[in-house]
Amino acid sequence: MQQRTVTIINRLGLHARAAAKLVKLAARHKSRITLARADAPQKSADAKSIFSVLLLAATQNTSIEITVEGSDEELAMEALCRLIADKFGEE
Amino acid sequence: MRGLIRKLPEERLEGIGVCPGVAIGNAFLVDDPRGRVVRVFLPKEQLETEIFRFREAARAAQVQVKKDIERVRAALGSDHAYILEAHLLMLQDRTLGRQIENFIRVNHANAEWAVRDVTQHLLEVYGQIEDEYLRERGSDIEDVAHRIIKILSGKEQRSLNEMADNSIIVAGDLLPSVTADLNPRKVLGFVTGIGGWTSHTAIIARSVNIPAVVGVRDITERVRSGETVIIDGAAGTVILNPSPETLIFYTEERQRQRQQALYDIEERELPAITLDNHEARLRANIELIEEIDSYQRFNAAGVGLYRSEFLYSQAETGQPTEEEQYEAYKFLAGMVGDEGAVIRTFDLGGDKLHLDGFKTERNPAIGLRAIRLSLSVEPVFRTQVRAILRAAAHGDLKILLPFVTNVDEVRQAKKIIADVERELSDEHILHEQRIEIGVMIEVPAAVMMAEALAREADFFSLGTNDLIQSLLAVDRGNENVSALFDPMHPAVLRAVKMVAEAADKMQIPVNVCGEMASNPAQVILLLGLGLRDLSMTPSAIPAIRRLVRSVKLTDAQALASHVLWMDTPAEVRHYVQAHLMDLGSELLAAAYPG
Numbered sequence: 001m002q003q004r005t006v007t008i009i010n011r012l013g014l015h016a017r018a019a020a021k022l023v024k025l026a027a028r029h030k031s032r033i034t035l036a037r038a039d040a041p042q043k044s045a046d047a048k049s050i051f052s053v054l055l056l057a058a059t060q061n062t063s064i065e066i067t068v069e070g071s072d073e074e075l076a077m078e079a080l081c082r083l084i085a086d087k088f089g090e091e
Numbered sequence: 092m093r094g095l096i097r098k099l100p101e102e103r104l105e106g107i108g109v110c111p112g113v114a115i116g117n118a119f120l121v122d123d124p125r126g127r128v129v130r131v132f133l134p135k136e137q138l139e140t141e142i143f144r145f146r147e148a149a150r151a152a153q154v155q156v157k158k159d160i161e162r163v164r165a166a167l168g169s170d171h172a173y174i175l176e177a178h179l180l181m182l183q184d185r186t187l188g189r190q191i192e193n194f195i196r197v198n199h200a201n202a203e204w205a206v207r208d209v210t211q212h213l214l215e216v217y218g219q220i221e222d223e224y225l226r227e228r229g230s231d232i233e234d235v236a237h238r239i240i241k242i243l244s245g246k247e248q249r250s251l252n253e254m255a256d257n258s259i260i261v262a263g264d265l266l267p268s269v270t271a272d273l274n275p276r277k278v279l280g281f282v283t284g285i286g287g288w289t290s291h292t293a294i295i296a297r298s299v300n301i302p303a304v305v306g307v308r309d310i311t312e313r314v315r316s317g318e319t320v321i322i323d324g325a326a327g328t329v330i331l332n333p334s335p336e337t338l339i340f341y342t343e344e345r346q347r348q349r350q351q352a353l354y355d356i357e358e359r360e361l362p363a364i365t366l367d368n369h370e371a372r373l374r375a376n377i378e379l380i381e382e383i384d385s386y387q388r389f390n391a392a393g394v395g396l397y398r399s400e401f402l403y404s405q406a407e408t409g410q411p412t413e414e415e416q417y418e419a420y421k422f423l424a425g426m427v428g429d430e431g432a433v434i435r436t437f438d439l440g441g442d443k444l445h446l447d448g449f450k451t452e453r454n455p456a457i458g459l460r461a462i463r464l465s466l467s468v469e470p471v472f473r474t475q476v477r478a479i480l481r482a483a484a485h486g487d488l489k490i491l492l493p494f495v496t497n498v499d500e501v502r503q504a505k506k507i508i509a510d511v512e513r514e515l516s517d518e519h520i521l522h523e524q525r526i527e528i529g530v531m532i533e534v535p536a537a538v539m540m541a542e543a544l545a546r547e548a549d550f551f552s553l554g555t556n557d558l559i560q561s562l563l564a565v566d567r568g569n570e571n572v573s574a575l576f577d578p579m580h581p582a583v584l585r586a587v588k589m590v591a592e593a594a595d596k597m598q599i600p601v602n603v604c605g606e607m608a609s610n611p612a613q614v615i616l617l618l619g620l621g622l623r624d625l626s627m628t629p630s631a632i633p634a635i636r637r638l639v640r641s642v643k644l645t646d647a648q649a650l651a652s653h654v655l656w657m658d659t660p661a662e663v664r665h666y667v668q669a670h671l672m673d674l675g676s677e678l679l680a681a682a683y684p685g
Contacts, residue, residue: 013222024176046186049184049185050180054217
């Protein structure tokens with residue numbers, strides 16, 4: 001199991017386009033991927049469900065805890081962190 | 092329901108009965124006024140098929156969105172397709188899919204209902220997100236839900252008519268188009284959460300004679316499709332989970348009413364003549380032209396009261412134009428033929444006219460309304476009079492002035508009417524040159540001045556509802572005192588007598604258009620007091636016709652003259668009750684208590 005906390009740095013946060021990119025990326029991996037807000041860890045989101053991701057309401061500067069568990073967990077974690085650090089390719 | 096054991100206590104809900112009659116049947120819930128997303132309670136064996144139906148629709152929706160994405164990409168570049176990509180992900184989202192499928196299983200729901208309910212819930216959650224941009228994503232969810240529902244209903248549209256076969260339609264509200272499309276032979280009754288006597292559902296229910304109760308709060312939350320519901324349209328009662336005893340009671344009552352309806356048809360053409368050969372005239376009160384169907388069904392002898400202000404509820408611009416009014420009045424004239432129709436001029440309050448600087452009134456019932464408003468905002472009154480005079484060229488129409496308290500008001504109104512008439516003559520527009528003008532007697536001052544008013548008026552119309560309220564100083568809508576609203580009060584009977592005598596002296600006709608005219612016991616008193624021209628809600632006509640045919644006018648006169656000088660309402664009531672049997676009609680005894 002991999003676990004890492006990252007900060008959403010793009011200006012608009014995890015809005016529809018960013019969420020869509022994240023969900024598509026997550027869906028390409030076999031591992032179970034969950035996201036949770038660092039300030040509300042009990043409410044975790046399935047990274048493969050756009051509804052759950054949007055419901056995190058993660059705006060700019062929100063800290064997100066990513067948990068990945070499965071055969072391709074390292075790859076998945078790497079790819080997700082890169083996407084977020086790249087500001088979802090937006091700015 | 093099959094597979095579900097739900098033994099709930101009987102529950103009685105009160106609403107406004109807008110079309111009498113008993114209906115017993117399964118509820119059919121329509122939770123969208125447009126009648127689209129229809130809640131259907133499905134039997135267990137159909138649930139998997141329904142889930143399949145949902146999955147197919149979701150798949151079809153995905154295909155649509157993919158096509159849209161390609162189209163947008165080609166036209167505008169891939170950056171612009173991202174919202175649609177989010178939609179696609181939503182459609183593929185198993186969280187949503189699972190919730191919807193689960194909802195279908197748990198609630199035995201049809202797919203449309205499940206999609207709506209689940210997405211509605213999601214929307215509520217989104218509504219609480221603080222970030223405005225993210226909150227906006229709610230509209231994407233709506234869009235996606237809408238797409239699925241559209242596919243579901245397009246492919247395999249559940250026609251309300253087909254689904255509603257032999258059921259009682261339950262809805263928050265229904266659009267007129269939906270109600271109008273229903274097949275009256277298949278729908279047993281209507282219950283709606285909002286609405287009143289003149290809401291569309293009410294009018295349509297009356298025109299096709301289907302029992303209906305409106306204004307039953309939260310009804311859609313309390314009933315599920317498929318549950319047994321009883322409605323008593325006369326009492327305005329809706330019964331949920333009826334006990335076996337209640338069910339038997341209402342089944343018998345329904346049987347009795349069906350039998351009665353057959354008699355009504357047989358007796359439809361019989362003249363309203365007393366046993367000693369005095370004829371009564373039974374006319375209809377109507378609010379809207381659409382009600383003319385029931386007017387014909389009950390064979391009314393003309394329209395005694397057409398409440399023209401209801402044109403306001405239908406006018407497209409908020410204020411009915413001369414042409415709109417003309418068309419309505421002309422239609423009315425054509426329908427009633429020689430029997431004629433009495434058009435009461437707008438009985439509105441100032442709030443309805445959106446007057447500049449109009450101050451909200453503390454007590455609008457005795458404020459600037461009806462004839463007072465017509466005389467103070469002359470253009471509105473003149474427009475109405477023009478429309479009536481023009482329409483009267485096509486049939487027998489009369490004008491009735493509401494809420495008159497002063498002879499001068501009648502004189503002023505007559506002057507304006509004469510002026511409008513000259514105007515039409517000058518313009519060479521076809522119109523009636525000598526229209527009859529009547530005065531509504533509905534306040535004590537008008538009773539006291541009846542003789543003077545009779546010199547100005549061509550006829551009287553006795554509005555007993557308002558008259559009783561103002562004479563007895565009772566607001567019927569106030570539960571604390573509503574029991575004091577008593578048509579049997581000797582003061583009411585004496586006022587009626589005064590009006591009848593004044594009219595008789597001046598040789599003008601009087602019509603009674605309040606509810607007294609539709610209550611059998613009270614009708615006997617009215618007949619006895621010399622009133623034989625009665626106007627009522629059309630469905631009351633058969634019972635009153637039967638009543639008139641079962642009494643002797645001389646007996647009614649004796650009864651009336653006896654109770655007229657009693658001291659209290661209770662004495663009148665007891666005496667009338669005790670003597671109804673003597674009048675030789677079992678119907679009467681059954682019809683009582685009034």
